[in-house]
Amino acid sequence: xxxxxxxxxxxxxxxxxxxxxxxxxxxxxxxxxxxxxxxxxxxxxxxxxxxxxxxxxxxxxxxxxxxxxxxxxxxxxxxxxxxxxxxxxxxxxxxxxxxxxxxxxxxxxxxxxxxxxxxxxxxxxxxxxxxxxxxxxxxxxxxxxxxxxxxxxxxxxxxxxxxxxxxxxxxxxxxxxxxxxxxxxxxxxxxxxxxxxxxxxxxxxxxxxxxxxxxxxxxxxxxxxxxxxxxxxxxxxxxxxxxxxxxxxxxxxxxxxxxxxxxxxxxxxxxxxxxxxxxxxxxxxxxxxxxxxxxxxxxxxxxxxxxxxxxxxxxxxxxxxxxxxxxxxxxxxxxxxxxxxxxxxxxxxxxxxxxxxxxxxxxxxxxxxxxxxxxxxxxxxxxxxxxxxxxxxxxxxxxxxxxxxxxxxxxxxxxxxxxx
Amino acid sequence: xxxxxxxxxxxxxxxxxxxxxxxxxxxxxxxxxxxxxxxxxxxxxxxxxxxxxxxxxxxxxxxxxxxxxxxxxxxxxxxxxxxxxxxxxxxxxxxxxx
Numbered sequence: 001x002x003x004x005x006x007x008x009x010x011x012x013x014x015x016x017x018x019x020x021x022x023x024x025x026x027x028x029x030x031x032x033x034x035x036x037x038x039x040x041x042x043x044x045x046x047x048x049x050x051x052x053x054x055x056x057x058x059x060x061x062x063x064x065x066x067x068x069x070x071x072x073x074x075x076x077x078x079x080x081x082x083x084x085x086x087x088x089x090x091x092x093x094x095x096x097x098x099x100x101x102x103x104x105x106x107x108x109x110x111x112x113x114x115x116x117x118x119x120x121x122x123x124x125x126x127x128x129x130x131x132x133x134x135x136x137x138x139x140x141x142x143x144x145x146x147x148x149x150x151x152x153x154x155x156x157x158x159x160x161x162x163x164x165x166x167x168x169x170x171x172x173x174x175x176x177x178x179x180x181x182x183x184x185x186x187x188x189x190x191x192x193x194x195x196x197x198x199x200x201x202x203x204x205x206x207x208x209x210x211x212x213x214x215x216x217x218x219x220x221x222x223x224x225x226x227x228x229x230x231x232x233x234x235x236x237x238x239x240x241x242x243x244x245x246x247x248x249x250x251x252x253x254x255x256x257x258x259x260x261x262x263x264x265x266x267x268x269x270x271x272x273x274x275x276x277x278x279x280x281x282x283x284x285x286x287x288x289x290x291x292x293x294x295x296x297x298x299x300x301x302x303x304x305x306x307x308x309x310x311x312x313x314x315x316x317x318x319x320x321x322x323x324x325x326x327x328x329x330x331x332x333x334x335x336x337x338x339x340x341x342x343x344x345x346x347x348x349x350x351x352x353x354x355x356x357x358x359x360x361x362x363x364x365x366x367x368x369x370x371x372x373x374x375x376x377x378x379x380x381x382x383x384x385x386x387x388x389x390x391x392x393x394x395x396x397x398x399x400x401x402x403x404x405x406x407x408x409x410x411x412x413x414x415x416x417x418x419x420x
Numbered sequence: 421x422x423x424x425x426x427x428x429x430x431x432x433x434x435x436x437x438x439x440x441x442x443x444x445x446x447x448x449x450x451x452x453x454x455x456x457x458x459x460x461x462x463x464x465x466x467x468x469x470x471x472x473x474x475x476x477x478x479x480x481x482x483x484x485x486x487x488x489x490x491x492x493x494x495x496x497x498x499x500x501x502x503x504x505x506x507x508x509x510x511x512x513x514x515x516x517x518x
Contacts, residue, residue, distance in 0.1 A: 216504070276516050276518055277439060278518065279516075342438065350475055350479075354434055355483070358437070360438075
């Protein structure tokens with residue numbers, strides 16, 4: 001039985017994972033509310049107080065918080081070992097939350113002194129604790145697999161992202177970086193999204209997608225190509241962004257990364273093509289949408305590194321929105337619709353299987369509501385993009401409203417599952 | 421003595437909560453043996469290295485122990501022959517949309 005393999009004797013208590021997921025979902029609802037409330041400020045260039053604040057609520061509070069929770073659950077299961085320390089996972093949680101609130105409010109008021117810098121240090125401490133917890137877990141692994149390699153790389157890139165983030169906030173306080181601040185910011189952002197987040201997405205997808213779709217009999221060669229290509233590209237990014245006049249080197253690195261992502265998408269396609277479960281449930285619908293988005297933003301990003309598009313209004317916002325909402329948020333929502341019901345079910349009913357009637361996973365939440373939030377969110381992604389292109393504030397307000405509504409339904413559904 | 425058919429019937433109570441199919445229809449149960457004092461079940465999982473051995477054997481164990489509290493229950497997990505989708509019943513295949 002494959003679906004059971006996301007929980008095991010190795011996994012940490014449900015409480016820890018649930019705490020991370022709940023915090024992430026609350027953050028997601030809040031940031032969507034903030035977008036709706038401040039739609040007039042979401043325009044133009046990205047380096048603005050409120051946009052920086054909301055971006056970090058997205059990347060740290062929503063995306064990274066979810067990944068931490070998911071990794072505490074999945075790393076022990078996938079690598080057949082115990083989590084090094086549940087206590088550290090708990091301590092990290094509170095320091096990280098403080099850091100996120102501090103950083104977001106610091107950016108919001110553009111208080112680039114002690115407030116922002118202390119928050120960045122808190123985040124670095126939390127991430128260091130996470131890294132220690134992961135390394136402590138990794139060293140006891142007896143049997144490595146491809147997912148494990150992706151996760152090691154991801155933890156390394158997360159650490160680089162955090163340190164680079166702190167150096168950037170320090171530079172806003174006491175400028176010392178000799179190259180352009182925004183160039184260094186690009187390094188921070190690319191290592192974060194590709195090195196940390198996408199590396200986890202890729203590694204975990206190789207495990208979860210076959211499990212959820214009951215896929216069988218496919219080659220895993222592409223997953224290895226993807227690993228090396230993306231990593232070579234990332235090493236390039238990490239090197240060449242420290243220098244000026246680096247156009248060619250950055251282009252080559254970007255090509256490596258794009259090729260790696262193409263191999264990943266091909267691997268996902270192979271798994272999906274060989275699936276035994278033909279019916280697409282809500283989690284898979286979200287995920288499929290997300291993978292199409294990943295293809296689009298990869299192409300978009302590649303064009304971005306070849307051609308200067310900065311003359312087009314809101315182009316950075318469109319790109320960022322499609323990455324964070326189209327690709328990442330849709331994937332997280334979809335995967336949560338798969339993982340949370342299972343964890344809650346396992347927590348509550350596993351010991352009762354065979355002894356009394358237990359519900360099926362699809363009975364754990366209302367799929368109709370989930371489908372409604374799917375249509376709200378996909379529509380919001382399209383209309384937000386259009387609103388940015390036509391530069392219409394009213395349309396933007398409407399679009400952010402749709403996403404906010406979608407996030408509320410999602411939060412409601414997950415709460416219902418956890419209460420069941 | 422309880423029959424092997426009856427045991428298979430009981431094992432249909434072990435349902436994969438995700439796909440809603442039981443281990444017998446999925447073709448995961450390879451052999452059932454009933455002796456004087458024990459019941460031996462030889463079964464597999466769809467993927468080698470599935471770290472959930474513990475829970476699944478526990479489920480099978482629980483369900484058989486409830487029916488036959490006086491017997492020793494042995495659940496033997498094997499990877500040879502490897503499970504293939506062809507081992508599923510037609511009904512199961514249909515339910516998956518194959």
